[in-house]
Amino acid sequence: MPIEICFSSDDAYAQHLTVALTSILHNKNALDEISVSILDGGIRQANKQILQNVAQQGGAGIRFLPVSDAAFADAPIQTQADKQTHISKAAYYRLLLADFLPDVDKVIYLDCDIVCRASLAELYALDMGNDWIQGVIDIDEERHARRLGLKRYVCSGVLLFNLRAWRERDVQRLCLDFLRDHADLIVLHDQDVLNVVCQDHLSYIDRTWDAQACETRQGRRSGFNDVAKTAAIVHFIGERKPWNPGCRHPYKKEYFRYLAMTPYRDFVREHRRNCLRYALWHTKQSHGRKRWYLLGIRVWQKKL
Numbered sequence: 001m002p003i004e005i006c007f008s009s010d011d012a013y014a015q016h017l018t019v020a021l022t023s024i025l026h027n028k029n030a031l032d033e034i035s036v037s038i039l040d041g042g043i044r045q046a047n048k049q050i051l052q053n054v055a056q057q058g059g060a061g062i063r064f065l066p067v068s069d070a071a072f073a074d075a076p077i078q079t080q081a082d083k084q085t086h087i088s089k090a091a092y093y094r095l096l097l098a099d100f101l102p103d104v105d106k107v108i109y110l111d112c113d114i115v116c117r118a119s120l121a122e123l124y125a126l127d128m129g130n131d132w133i134q135g136v137i138d139i140d141e142e143r144h145a146r147r148l149g150l151k152r153y154v155c156s157g158v159l160l161f162n163l164r165a166w167r168e169r170d171v172q173r174l175c176l177d178f179l180r181d182h183a184d185l186i187v188l189h190d191q192d193v194l195n196v197v198c199q200d201h202l203s204y205i206d207r208t209w210d211a212q213a214c215e216t217r218q219g220r221r222s223g224f225n226d227v228a229k230t231a232a233i234v235h236f237i238g239e240r241k242p243w244n245p246g247c248r249h250p251y252k253k254e255y256f257r258y259l260a261m262t263p264y265r266d267f268v269r270e271h272r273r274n275c276l277r278y279a280l281w282h283t284k285q286s287h288g289r290k291r292w293y294l295l296g297i298r299v300w301q302k303k304l
Helices: 011-027 045-057 089-100 141-148 163-169 171-181 189-197 217-221 252-259 267-280
Strands: 003-009 034-040 061-066 106-110 114-116 133-137 154-162 202-204 211-213 233-236 281-286 289-294 297-303
Touching: 003 011, 003 089, 011 034, 011 045, 011 114, 011 252, 034 045, 034 089, 045 061, 089 106, 089 154, 089 163, 089 171, 089 189, 106 163, 114 252, 141 189, 154 163, 154 189, 154 233, 163 171, 171 189, 233 252, 252 267, 267 281
Parallel strands: 003 034, 003 106, 034 061, 133 202, 211 233
Antiparallel strands: 106 154, 114 233, 133 154, 281 289, 289 297
16 A cells, blocks of 8 residues: 655745655655656646656656646735735635545645655654544644644644545534634734644654754744754755755754755856855845844844
């Protein structure tokens, strides 16, 4: 029986999806049979061909499942402060897994901003019982659980979906109803929806399967940066990703290690040029202010 894995992506994240897939196939066991489904929000044919080649070379099956742009036309992608984020509508595609994978009873859903260091067979073999989803405790669980009046709150970047239960209990409809009726409550997009709807039918799994490492103080205080040293999956959470100029993520080298195994390896030169430009001149927005930096020194700021 294959290990069923699913990603969702638009074309902007095709490179990062390829890196994630490469890391999975590089670290799988010899006996692992892997089937990959991509919820496709507009990946160009050239990038699809790269993904197909990577999957074929790694001995995995792959299929692309087109998702209409209109599927989540009204879904919120702003933060609580009404700012746009790095999140796209593709984040919501996972709510449709039961429909898109009618022949699958269980699937590992993965965000594209991860690298995998171990076989996923152990994760896939976990008993889901009556759970609808299983995931790792979110790095900011206390704040978001309190905001939504919940007892538990998981990160949606790595999830086990019990799709048989989703079909039996019509969980997809419950998620879409909540998205439609309570858009004003949603801050963390699909993650909020899944935690509210599945609250009484979810369990935590070990942190090694979603080490939410980051360059901030929170990453250190939560213990996730330490977990990431030996974790099976490192998850590059937040807006500052390894491929962004100025990113100081403690595990950014992991991304570039697997990038070098893909046809996107030439991105390294572009990244170095962007980092040089960033070191010379860049801006930042935080805490209601925009700041300008020259050679790393703040030279101006104004209130937004």
